[in-house]
Amino acid sequence: MLTTIFHGAPTAQPPLLIVHGLFGSARNWGVIARRLSDDRQVIAVDMRNHGDSPWTEAHGYEDLAHDLAGVIRTHGGRADILGHSMGGKAAMQLALTEPGLLRRLIVADIAPVAYGHSQSHLAEALQALPLATLTTRGEADDQLAAAIPDDGTRAFLLQSLDLKATPPRWKLNLSLLRDEMDRITGWPGTEGQFDGPTLFLAGANSDYIQPEHREIIKTLFPQAKQAKIPGAGHWLHAEKPREFEAAIRAFLA
Numbered sequence: 001m002l003t004t005i006f007h008g009a010p011t012a013q014p015p016l017l018i019v020h021g022l023f024g025s026a027r028n029w030g031v032i033a034r035r036l037s038d039d040r041q042v043i044a045v046d047m048r049n050h051g052d053s054p055w056t057e058a059h060g061y062e063d064l065a066h067d068l069a070g071v072i073r074t075h076g077g078r079a080d081i082l083g084h085s086m087g088g089k090a091a092m093q094l095a096l097t098e099p100g101l102l103r104r105l106i107v108a109d110i111a112p113v114a115y116g117h118s119q120s121h122l123a124e125a126l127q128a129l130p131l132a133t134l135t136t137r138g139e140a141d142d143q144l145a146a147a148i149p150d151d152g153t154r155a156f157l158l159q160s161l162d163l164k165a166t167p168p169r170w171k172l173n174l175s176l177l178r179d180e181m182d183r184i185t186g187w188p189g190t191e192g193q194f195d196g197p198t199l200f201l202a203g204a205n206s207d208y209i210q211p212e213h214r215e216i217i218k219t220l221f222p223q224a225k226q227a228k229i230p231g232a233g234h235w236l237h238a239e240k241p242r243e244f245e246a247a248i249r250a251f252l253a
Contacts, residue, residue: 003052008037021085025051049173059180064090084108095194111213114186123178198224203232
């Protein structure tokens with residue numbers, strides 16, 4: 001079972017399940033999850049091979065959807081789902097294979113297609129960090145700067161560094177994620193349809209959802225609506241959190 005963080009108490013509405021992206025965790029979504037829990041329970045999960053959830057030998061979208069189905073069945077049997085990037089693909093896979101578990105689907109900045117940009121270089125950079133010699137997150141940040149020059153990307157990745165462990169460790173199964181990267185950036189070609197209300201929410205500065213993706217989105221998700229958040233990139237929930245929250249609230253209402 002995936003590790004879960006609960007925000008708010010159960011209500012008459014289905015819970016909102018939040019599914020993070022690659023190299024993320026449930027804790028990355030803490031502020032947004034707490035704010036959205038004012039009228040329903042919000043459940044944020046650590047996906048397999050991330051955070052405090054189990055490490056496994058596979059990381060395909062069939063596996064990730066199976067994990068999410070288990071969480072939903074354990075907590076009421078039906079949910080609204082918000083998934084970002086890798087989490088968005090896992091949520092789409094679940095919607096297409098077990099649509100009865102979902103009421104509404106929100107996909108943040110990803111399409112049901114294969115992408116060519118591997119993130120293996122990030123996993124390799126993290127693996128190369130000499131963890132045993134680290135005492136502060138600042139030291140880790142300085143040592144990662146050459147391989148990962150973007151400050152925001154380093155800050156995001158370093159949220160998964162556990163400096164309290166002896167020795168320090170990554171709360172990411174980096175070897176497995178690197179080996180499974182083609183499956184993570186890919187798409188299994190799942191058929192079927194999810195006929196429930198669906199929102200594809202993109203960052204206006206992101207290139208993850210392109211006009212040529214509209215046909216496959218509409219084929220798989222006939223009720224899909226698309227919206228963009230101005231000034232936001234791929235990590236739209238972190239870059240424009242209030243605008244992101246407002247869009248989610250409007251859709252769920």
